[in-house]
Amino acid sequence: MARPVSITKDKILAAALDVVRKGGASALTARNLSSALGCGVNPIFSAYSSMEGVLEAVRAQARNMFKERVGAGFALNPPFKGFGMALLWFAMDEPELFKVVMGGESSVTSFEEYIDTHIGFKQESLAAIAQSFDLHGKDAEMLYYQLLLVGLGLAHTCVEGHAPLSIFQASEIIGKNVRAFLMVIRAGGDERESFMPSKGNGPEGDVSSYLLMHTLASQNHLLQELHANPRYIQDSEWTEMERVFRNSFSLTPESLREEHPNLTRGDVRMFILSRLQFSVTEQALLLGISPASVTKARQRLKSKIGTRGCFAAVRNSR
Numbered sequence: 001m002a003r004p005v006s007i008t009k010d011k012i013l014a015a016a017l018d019v020v021r022k023g024g025a026s027a028l029t030a031r032n033l034s035s036a037l038g039c040g041v042n043p044i045f046s047a048y049s050s051m052e053g054v055l056e057a058v059r060a061q062a063r064n065m066f067k068e069r070v071g072a073g074f075a076l077n078p079p080f081k082g083f084g085m086a087l088l089w090f091a092m093d094e095p096e097l098f099k100v101v102m103g104g105e106s107s108v109t110s111f112e113e114y115i116d117t118h119i120g121f122k123q124e125s126l127a128a129i130a131q132s133f134d135l136h137g138k139d140a141e142m143l144y145y146q147l148l149l150v151g152l153g154l155a156h157t158c159v160e161g162h163a164p165l166s167i168f169q170a171s172e173i174i175g176k177n178v179r180a181f182l183m184v185i186r187a188g189g190d191e192r193e194s195f196m197p198s199k200g201n202g203p204e205g206d207v208s209s210y211l212l213m214h215t216l217a218s219q220n221h222l223l224q225e226l227h228a229n230p231r232y233i234q235d236s237e238w239t240e241m242e243r244v245f246r247n248s249f250s251l252t253p254e255s256l257r258e259e260h261p262n263l264t265r266g267d268v269r270m271f272i273l274s275r276l277q278f279s280v281t282e283q284a285l286l287l288g289i290s291p292a293s294v295t296k297a298r299q300r301l302k303s304k305i306g307t308r309g310c311f312a313a314v315r316n317s318r
Helices: 009-023 030-037 042-047 051-075 079-093 095-102 111-118 122-133 137-159 167-186 189-195 213-219 221-228 235-248 253-259 265-275 280-287 291-305
Strands: none
Touching: 009 030, 009 042, 009 051, 009 095, 030 042, 030 051, 051 079, 051 095, 051 122, 079 095, 079 122, 079 137, 079 167, 095 137, 111 137, 122 137, 137 167, 221 235, 221 280, 235 253, 235 265, 253 265, 265 280, 265 291, 280 291
């Protein structure tokens, strides 16, 4: 007789996160969770006193993920804009978890208090602002809250599906807003133009540093899984792969097909995997073909569309 599978608290939490990712917090019911676990409801209520307790555990885990990934943005250049971009990327990549992090019961009475409670990183941001822009005190706080006002507006637009937004567009919007805020803070009237930093040296920053796919790809749970343990990608998972690709590059699968009508679905998928930094060996496993077939297919794809940076940064092997 097979030994019964142990349903641990960690397994319940992992399954609950997946349920919320796919259907939002409202989908986190005892029936849906037990179905995801492949068991009855007893193990769930043995580990948690109620489904509200499960949701609180999901919220705590989501907040930990949010803190880790958004905090990593300070390593970019300039660090304050990197922080804003990392926040927005989390919202794009984990829309339902972002809603959970930003939601919940709250007794805050001002926008500033909401930011301090739900996002944090105020001291790290003020230090980054002082380092990059030589602003301190109330001026630095103004820039901090203004960037988050813009960033949260963009984030909520993305997670609610009101309008498509690529990481390129987000970087440009945030960079321009930081520049504008600095003009207002530092000067008035005709003096404003004298405070405009030279392109690439000021708050607009080095856009390319935000678009390095090895950074962005590492922040998506499906890409992390596939890089760590390459396996065949199911058709249902390609929707997520295309979403990450669309958010990360100026090209989309649709625009690629419009520009090159002779591309097959397999061509487009190989293009996406290449841009998402999967090696030839990994692509073979992900597509269910041999490495030699991947090499030949990549050569055919290159002849159809040219280099376009398609394989420039792709490794030939692990």
